Amino acid sequence: MDSMEKLKQEYVASLAQKRETIRITLGSVMRALKNRVAPDWKALEFVVHKFAGSSGTYGFRELSAHARDLEDRITGGEFASAPAKKTAAYLHAWLERLDALLEGAINGKKAA
Amino acid sequence: MSRIMIVDDDFDTLRYCEGLLAPQGNEILIHTDAHRALKVLEQHPVDLLIVDIVMPAMSGFDFIHAVKKLEQFNAPILMLTGRSAPKDVLTALELGATDYLVKPIDKDLFVGKIASIIGARPRTPEVRFAQGATDVSAEIAIPARITAVSEMGLTMRTRHYLDRNVHTKVDSPLFEEIGIAKPQLRAVHSKPVENDAHYRYEVFVSFIGLDQLSMQRIRRWIINRAIATRKAG
Known part of the structure; x- marks a missing residue:
């Protein structure tokens, strides 16, 4: 195994931890939406921005595009004026899709 | 190293x-x-x-x-x-x-x-001359002809030598054809050309800061050109 392939395997091994970081940050945003307080969009934007960069670099282009899509929606202010319920439903669906893509990446399969 | x-x-x-x-x-x-x-x-x-x-x-x-x-x-x-x-x-x-x-x-x-x-890094220490400070925008128009496109950048023929690492912009209908905005460019090297009545140098300029969509469009344009060339041949 060459050194880059070894790095990729180590990256795959870290995906569960990365998913947890995203889930916690996203959970905090969803709780804020539920409690009608200002969500920390910057924190979520930062986490998905980093994940979009690293996952794409290691060859997981779908994961990267999925993360980038959420980052772009946050940066573009899409959720700022949207109803909280609609935003929460979107984020929930986004996380489900992320899980499907992560499972594919971890198991070396393409997500459905 | x-x-x-x-x-x-x-x-x-x-x-x-x-x-x-x-x-x-x-x-x-x-x-x-x-x-x-x-x-x-x-x-x-x-x-x-x-x-x-x-x-x-x-x-x-x-x-x-x-x-x-x-x-x-x-x-x-x-x-x-x-x-x-x-x-x-x-x-x-x-x-x-x-x-x-x-x-x-x-x-x-x-x-x-x-x-x-x-x-492209200069091998010798830079000589610094006295200067008068200013901050005025300016553009230099240099006639050129683009002869090749890659994911890295453009190969062009020009009448002028472009120093390595000089930033430049190129205006050409080619970008509209490819489907990308006019990109920022950096000169990588300039080589003299012979047997060209119009241009003296072949210059390679590297794209700066292209996003994924622009890169995809460039790749597609290159593939389409290759297909068209094969058909014509």
Whole structure:
């Protein structure tokens, strides 16, 4: 195994931890939406921005595009004026899709 | 061997870059902490500095602003970031960045860009003449003909030599044909050409800060050209 392939395997091994970081940050945003307080969009934007960069670099282009899509929606202010319920439903669906893509990446399969 | 410093708060990205560049005989210094990297740069020169923009303690823009104030610092700077907005590319260039590459990293483009930047570094100390300060926008129009397009950049014929690492812009209907905005460009090399009545140099200019969509359109354009050429042949 060459050194880059070894790095990729180590990256795959870290995906569960990365998913947890995203889930916690996203959970905090969803709780804020539920409690009608200002969500920390910057924190979520930062986490998905980093994940979009690293996952794409290691060859997981779908994961990267999925993360980038959420980052772009946050940066573009899409959720700022949207109803909280609609935003929460979107984020929930986004996380489900992320899980499907992560499972594919971890198991070396393409997500459905 | 070149000494390359990479500053990025994402350790996965640092390891990936190190994995690509170290086997080529480069000495790689990696830093997740921009403040610490700045301290190291005060003491140790590097041949190339690669910097992320979105970092928690200090943004890449603030970092290169601080680096440019270091008296002995004269290395080229490559911004390596997930941000692809034209305003970010322009800000980086205005602050003194040499080039700009958008993540995710395409390893061939990354390695190629770095080779073109390091190869372009002046070998002799820069002579500084007295200057009168000004800040007035200007554009130079140079007649040119684009002869080839790759993911790295454009090959052009011009009447003028373009110094390495000079930033430039090219106006051409080609960009509309490809479907991309007029890109920022960096001269990589200029070679004299013979037997050309109109142009004296072949110049290669590298794209700066293209996003993934633009890269896809360039690849598609190249493929379509290859198909059209094969059909014509």
